Amino acid sequence: MTTIKDVARRANLGLATVSRYINGGNVREKNRLAIEAAIRELNFEVNEFARGLRSKRSHTIGVVIPEMSDIFMTTILSYTSDILRIKGYSMIFADCRSDDNQELEAIRFLLSKKVDGLVTMPTNQTGFQLMPLVEKNLPIVLVDREIRGLSDNVHAVLVDNAKASEEATQLLIDAGHRNIGLILGPEQIYTSRQRFLGYTQAFTNSRIPLNMSYVQYSDFSVSSGYERTKHLLSVAKPSALFATNYYLTLGAVMAINDMRLSIPGDIAVIGFDNMQASKVLKPQLTLIEQPLEKIAENTAEIMLSALRGELSKAEVRILPTKLHLGDSV
Numbered sequence: 001m002t003t004i005k006d007v008a009r010r011a012n013l014g015l016a017t018v019s020r021y022i023n024g025g026n027v028r029e030k031n032r033l034a035i036e037a038a039i040r041e042l043n044f045e046v047n048e049f050a051r052g053l054r055s056k057r058s059h060t061i062g063v064v065i066p067e068m069s070d071i072f073m074t075t076i077l078s079y080t081s082d083i084l085r086i087k088g089y090s091m092i093f094a095d096c097r098s099d100d101n102q103e104l105e106a107i108r109f110l111l112s113k114k115v116d117g118l119v120t121m122p123t124n125q126t127g128f129q130l131m132p133l134v135e136k137n138l139p140i141v142l143v144d145r146e147i148r149g150l151s152d153n154v155h156a157v158l159v160d161n162a163k164a165s166e167e168a169t170q171l172l173i174d175a176g177h178r179n180i181g182l183i184l185g186p187e188q189i190y191t192s193r194q195r196f197l198g199y200t201q202a203f204t205n206s207r208i209p210l211n212m213s214y215v216q217y218s219d220f221s222v223s224s225g226y227e228r229t230k231h232l233l234s235v236a237k238p239s240a241l242f243a244t245n246y247y248l249t250l251g252a253v254m255a256i257n258d259m260r261l262s263i264p265g266d267i268a269v270i271g272f273d274n275m276q277a278s279k280v281l282k283p284q285l286t287l288i289e290q291p292l293e294k295i296a297e298n299t300a301e302i303m304l305s306a307l308r309g310e311l312s313k314a315e316v317r318i319l320p321t322k323l324h325l326g327d328s329v
Contacts, residue, residue, distance in 0.1 A: 002042045010038035026308060061091050061303060062110030064120040066098040071275060072246055072292075073121050076143060079296030080119065087304055089116070096123055098219075104129040111136070117303055121145055125188050130154065139306030141299050145190040146316065155306065155315040157298045161191050164288045164321040165198025165244065166205075168270045171286070172240045173206050175329050177268060181238035183228045183248050185220040192217065195244045214238050218248060225251020226258075233259055239267060240329070246273035253281055269328040283327035291319050 008018040011034040021027045021035050038044070061084060065073045081091050092113055096103035103123045110118065111132055117139040122129070127147040133140055134151045142156040172180050182199050184192040196215070203210045213236050218224035225248035232238055233255070241256075243249040249271030256263060263269050263283055271278060274289040298317050305311050 002044045004044075006042055007035065007038045007044050010042055011035050057116050058114040059089050060113065060115050061089055062107070062113070062115035062118045063091050063093045064103060064106045064110070064118065065093070065095050066121055066123050068093070068095040070121075072273060072290075073143065075275075075292050076296045076299070077119070079293050080300045083297065083300035084303070087300075089304075091119075098123050100124040100129065107132060116307060117141070119143060119299060119303065122147060125190065127154070139303060139311075141303050141306075143295065143299055147190075152311075152313045153306065155302045155311070156317070157295050157302065158316065158318050159290050159295070159321050160318050161194035162198040162201065164323075165195040165242070166201045167198075167323050168242050168286075168288055169199045169202035170205065171323065171329060172242065172268060172270065173202060173208065175240075175268065177238075177240040178208060179211070179236070179238045179240070180214060181229075181232040181236065181241040182215045183225055183232075183241070183243045183245075183252060184215070184217050185245055185248070187217045192244070199242070220245050220247055222247045222251040222254070225249065226255045227251075229255035230259065233261070233267070240269070241267055242270045244272050246271075246275050246278070249273070249278065249285070249287075253285075263328050271328075274324060285328045286326040287324045289322045289324055291321070294319050 004018055004022065005015060008015045011018060013031055013034060017027055017031055018035055021032060063077060068074065077091070084091060092110060092115060094106035094109060096106050100123055107118065107129055118133055119141045121143050122145050125147060127150045130140055130150060134153060137153060140154045142154065144158065146156045146158055147154065169180060184196055186192055200210055214232065216228040216232060218228050225243055229241065229252040232241065241252055243252040252269065256267060256269070261267055270286045272288045274287050278285060278287060298319065302315050
């Protein structure tokens with residue numbers, strides 16, 4: 001039977017160092033790698049339950065997302081999970097159906113599982129639902145949405161939504177469009193507010209009056225994107241459309257096709273997120289692409305740093321997007 005002494009010999013480290021790592025303590029990065037390599041080579045089984053009792057950590061991270069069907073967030077979390085797994089952490093997932101009450105219940109459930117921290121795309125924009133974790137001084141990493149002023153333990157990984165939206169809108173303006181439809185998510189959501197800000201900034205920069213009849217709010221779903229697009233094309237009749245979410249983009253293209261309009265002949269289109277379905281649309285769409293793997297890497301990095309006690313204040317990282325030119329403008 002393999003023992004901790006065997007692991008120490010294989011890793012060429014002292015017994016105390018190996019014991020500290022196995023019991024949940026911090027060791028130097030090179031020592032951690034040597035210990036984990038020795039554990040794998042010797043098939044040594046670490047008693048995670050006992051390890052958690054000694055370290056007062058479960059080595060699990062709770063996750064709450066609005067919808068399990070959200071390919072944007074689940075793609076990010078898949079990458080995040082891979083990184084955390086290498087560091088000895090697993091993730092427990094819960095969704096809240098974009099409902100404030102269910103979000104709070106999900107967080108309470110995860111707390112009952114003794115999670116060490118939380119990764120979430122918050123539904124409630126007040127931050128009230130996060131207070132049970134804040135009170136326990138547990139690290140929280142918000143993804144895609146920011147809630148300011150909660151505590152030093154509430155971190156965030158965002159993209160520069162305002163700049164992305166400004167760039168997309170400016171491209172349409174430079175192509176000669178003035179009547180530009182905009183389809184956003186819920187008005188109270190951080191990303192919607194930032195993407196609307198970028199849209200208005202492009203008009204300001206170009207000294208073009210803003211017409212709010214071209215702006216539509218939705219619920220971030222394909223059906224909502226479809227309905228809002230049909231409304232805009234029937235009533236406001238824009239010459240161009242900017243859909244600010246993956247599902248809104250799919251819904252918009254479906255509506256345009258159903259109305260027997262051509263892209264870009266009848267209407268120019270810019271969408272969001274270069275996901276698989278977007279890649280097969282014809283003509284190829286001009287799209288804002290968010291760096292999903294970079295978001296995941298930064299989310300995992302901040303969480304691990306917070307768990308090691310290395311962050312004395314809230315860490316907010318804002319990542320750039322890319323504008324991929326297609327044939328839709």
